[in-house]
C-alpha cells in the first residue's frame with residue numbers, strides 16, 4: 001500500500017494528480033500528498049486543510065457530506081468497514097448463496113476495448129473502488145490503463161478518499177469512470193452522475209451497476225433502487241452503448257428468502273444459512289434470458305455502459321425505451 005501511494009504523489013508527476021481541486025470551492029489544492037489544503041485563502045479549507053487517511057488525502061467537503069471529519073481524524077480508520085479482499089468466510093458464503101455477477105467481466109472487457117480506441121494511456125476513475133468489484137479484475141490487471149481508485153475510506157486500491165457528490169478533480173480529467181454497486185449508497189445519485197459527466201472528457205465512457213430488487217445492505221448507507229428505465233434516465237446525458245439486467249428474478253428470490261428470515265428475527269448470519277439450500281434458484285435465471293421485460297421487471301440489478309453526450313435524451317423516448325427492453 002505504501003509504495004503504491006508514494007508513487008501516486010511523487011514530485012514532478014504530470015497527470016490527474018496536478019488537476020485536483022478543492023471539493024468546496026473548486027480552487028487548486030496546496031500540497032495534496034502531505035498536508036492538503038485549499039489555495040483560496042477565503043475558503044474554509046485553506047485554514048483547516050483536509051485530513052489524511054494514512055497517507056491518502058481525504059478530499060471531502062464535510063459541511064455538505066454524510067461523512068464527518070471526525071471519522072477520519074487521528075487515523076482512526078474507515079467510515080465503512082469492508083472485507084477488502086472478498087475472501088473472508090462470510091464474503092464467500094454470501095457469494096455462494098446470492099451469486100456472483102455474471103455479466104461484469106464481459107462488460108469490463110468491452111469497456112477496456114472501447115477505452116483503447118482513444119489516444120494515449122487511458123485514465124479511469126473508480127468510484128467506490130475501496131474493493132475490487134466483481135468482474136472488474138481485468139481493469140486492475142491491465143497495465144495500459146491508469147486507474148485512480150477512490151472511496152469513502154482508504155484501501156490498497158484507492159489513491160485518495162472522497163465523497164463523489166463533489167469530486168475533487170478538474171473538468172474532463174478522465175477517459176472513463178467505473179461506478180459499480182455505489183449509486184444505491186449515496187444521498188443524491190443524480191448529483192453524482194452529473195459529477196461523472198463533468199470529470200469525463202468529451203466522449204468519455206461510464207460503466208455503472210446499480211441494484212433494483214435487493215433489500216437494504218450497508219445498513220445506514222443505503223438510499224435508492226432503480227428500474228432499468230430509471231437507471232437509463234439517471235444517465236440521461238450519456239448515449240447508451242449497452243444496458244441490461246445483472247441477475248434475474250431467481251437471484252432476487254434468494255435475496256428475498258434471506259431477508260424474509262431476517263425480518264422474522266433470524267439475524268444476518270442465520271438468515272444467510274437458512275437461504276443456503278435455495279442457492280440453486282438463481283440458476284433458473286438462465287431460462288429468463290431473452291424474455292426481455294419479464295426478466296428486467298424482476299431483475300436483481302442493472303448495468304449501464306455509455307458515452308458522455310452533450311445533450312440530454314428526450315423524455316418522450318422513455319416509454320419506447322421500456323418497450324424495447326431486452
Ligand SMILES: [Zn+2]
Pocket residue numbers: 022023024025026027038039040043044045046
Ligand atoms: Zn476551497
